[in-house]
Amino acid sequence: MIAQGRRVISEAMVAEIEALAPRYPNRRALVLPALHIVNRELLHVPLDAVVDIAAVLGLPPAEVQDTLTFYQFFHQQKPHGKVRAFVCRSISCALRGGDELLESLCHANGIDPYGTTPDGQLTIEPAECLGACDFAPCILANDDLLKNMTPEAAEAELKKPRARAT
Numbered sequence: 001m002i003a004q005g006r007r008v009i010s011e012a013m014v015a016e017i018e019a020l021a022p023r024y025p026n027r028r029a030l031v032l033p034a035l036h037i038v039n040r041e042l043l044h045v046p047l048d049a050v051v052d053i054a055a056v057l058g059l060p061p062a063e064v065q066d067t068l069t070f071y072q073f074f075h076q077q078k079p080h081g082k083v084r085a086f087v088c089r090s091i092s093c094a095l096r097g098g099d100e101l102l103e104s105l106c107h108a109n110g111i112d113p114y115g116t117t118p119d120g121q122l123t124i125e126p127a128e129c130l131g132a133c134d135f136a137p138c139i140l141a142n143d144d145l146l147k148n149m150t151p152e153a154a155e156a157e158l159k160k161p162r163a164r165a166t
């Protein structure tokens with residue numbers, strides 16, 4: 001059980017993590033799914049949440065932190081936007097305007113790459129190949145792949161409400 005005082009992950013998150021346990025060979029294998037569950041709910045994984053996850057899984061916090069820092073995906077210092085837009089900058093997308101798309105979206109929203117709009121709605125991040133080169137340039141917005149994007153189409157798409165990333 002986690003000490004109530006500093007707990008940042010909810011009982012619902014703990015229950016979701018525990019529900020996955022039968023599908024994994026050991027508690028250590030649950031670290032990454034647990035990070036995703038917490039990130040989906042808190043929009044980042046602060047250090048206190050790392051400690052909580054470690055307590056739930058019976059692991060040293062350093063192990064959870066090691067996994068977190070291995071992936072650029074997880075923000076730790078502050079939440080990302082409700083919509084997280086990964087703009088592909090790999091070769092196929094770059095050849096079809098991916099860099100300009102990223103620059104234009106950042107400019108239109110008044111933020112730098114990796115930045116979040118002041119209202120907390122949108123984070124724009126450069127990404128490597130999204131595995132959808134046929135549809136270059138493309139963007140992954142939460143769980144939605146946006147294909148053949150122009151700056152105007154992307155701006156309109158990113159204003160639409162979207163389910164949280166899983």
Ligand code: FES
Nearest residue numbers: 088090093130132
């Ligand atoms: S290069 Fe952009 S999806 Fe592959």
